[in-house]
Amino acid sequence: MFDLGKRLRRNALIGALVLGPFGLLVLFGSITNNVDGPAAARVFSGIFGAALLGVAVLIALLWPVISRTQQLVLEHTGIRWHDPRGRPFTIRWQELAEIVVHRKWTPSRFGRSSAQVRVELYPAGHDFRKRHPDLEHLLREGEGRPHYRLTLGPNKTAATIVDEGLQRFQPRLRQGIREENQPPSAR
Structure with missing residues (x-):
């Protein structure tokens, strides 16, 4: 038996578990003014954190498709x-x-x-x-x-x-x- 989705499911799950919390920490740090440097650095870290969190949310939303048995x-x-x-x-x-x-x-x-x-x-x-x-x-x-x-x-x-x-x-x-x-x- 060869499971086509096994590798995809594993990689997506690891990606979501790593990117989600990391994105949340970066976003939270930029909102609470815990980023050193000019305002542009805060804005950039906020955008970066939101993007990482967005990828994790997208994986969660697409999980029924990603976890499909084939x-x-x-x-x-x-x-x-x-x-x-x-x-x-x-x-x-x-x-x-x-x-x-x-x-x-x-x-x-x-x-x-x-x-x-x-x-x-x-x-x-x-x-x-x-x-x-x-x-x-x-x-x-x-x-x-x-x-x-x-x-x-x-x-x-x-x-x-x-x-x-x-x-x-x-x-x-x-x-x-x-x-x-x-x-x-x-x-």
């Missing part, structure tokens, strides 16, 4: 997208001809490389589209043979996790990880 589950019967507030689906292994995991590397920032990961599902039969109208939003027809693309986002470890799950549950469908723009440090 999981890709590989199990003995097939592949399942668990998304209670979105478009969940289930596909049995017998309905697929192959599965390709793509990892497209992006230029490194601050010494850390990242990658966009997507999973491409190739149907085994021509009636797959009729049986799965719920996957229409994932269909890609103009790129060679028709397939369904599920984007997992910027998490370079997602490709390895999904590939290991495929190797465990359905090695016949597994085509490995196809790397694009791989940096020398990740090889």
